[in-house]
Amino acid sequence: MSIIIKNISKSYKKVKALEDISLEVKPGELFGLIGPDGAGKTTLFRVLTTLLIANEGVATVAGFDVITDYKSIRKNVGYMPGKFSLYQDLTVEENLDFFATIFGTTIEENYDLIKDIYVQIAPFKDRRAGKLSGGMKQKLALCCALIHKPKVLFLDEPTTGVDPVSRKEFWEMLKRLQQKDITILVSTPYMDEAALCDRIALIQDGKILEIDTPEAIVKHYPYQIYNVGANNMYQLINNLKEYEFNHSVYPFGEFVHYTDTRENFNPNDLKTYLESKNLSNVLIERTSATIEDTFMELAK
Incomplete structure (x- = not known):
């Protein structure tokens, strides 16, 4: 070596x-x-x-x-x-x-x-x-x-x-x-x-x-990550952190990287919740994990 x-x-x-x-x-x-x-x-x-x-x-x-x-x-x-x-x-x-x-x-x-x-x-x-x-x-x-x-x-x-x-x-x-x-x-x-x-x-x-x-x-990253977007990034982050099923929430470029604690997570449930908070243009889509995601998970 x-x-x-x-x-x-x-x-x-x-x-x-x-x-x-x-x-x-x-x-x-x-x-x-x-x-x-x-x-x-x-x-x-x-x-x-x-x-x-x-x-x-x-x-x-x-x-x-x-x-x-x-x-x-x-x-x-x-x-x-x-x-x-x-x-x-x-x-x-x-x-x-x-x-x-x-x-x-x-x-x-x-x-x-x-x-x-x-x-x-x-x-x-x-x-x-x-x-x-x-x-x-x-x-x-x-x-x-x-x-x-x-x-x-x-x-x-x-x-x-x-x-x-x-x-x-x-x-x-x-x-x-x-x-x-x-x-x-x-x-x-x-x-x-x-x-x-x-x-x-x-x-x-x-x-x-x-x-x-x-x-x-x-x-090795254990969760499915979702890109979540909306018209107000600051409010979006706060609302996601308040959501009872969130596992992790943090900004990632133009989106927020979100993981959920439930195995049977339905993105429509989250979209309904965010729209009830007066957020518009809500977008939720699957994305792949990165080194940064893994680091954030390990460092928690």
């Missing part, structure tokens, strides 16, 4: 950031750590990249122990933190040269690894990093994390605050990197990105809720 985590716990005074975390990431896998802000994703990344020491448990990365072999881990992993942390007063090329020098290599030596990404930022190689757009900063940070050809790549919320086009391009780059035998562990709060991973771990309040392929996790 490229990453093995056994019973890792980490506390900040009275706050338990991680609680008994165990998971494994296979060599060459694109593994996603999916959860909202404050779930413990960054803390786990810092433990695995030897920036923090866990209170309990053990972990290895690329076969090296995170405590006793921390120097070897730092030579063999690439780490892209959630906050842009390169030298903003240095140019694109100066940042790349600096990180290559630290790892005893050159841009030319591992150019084949970063070529697809570098060609997109090459026109701005003389621009200071702090003056780049969000998408270009992201690509520069990824190049710097890859410059020494790491065995394992850690990406902590790499697409947060980035436009949709850049997000799509970034995930396409990750798929190409995966083909070069690099194990990738990526964290994200975006549930739609979970489907792009080979396997995922859903995390909330420092605890793992479930680990499996995105398809398997969705398949």
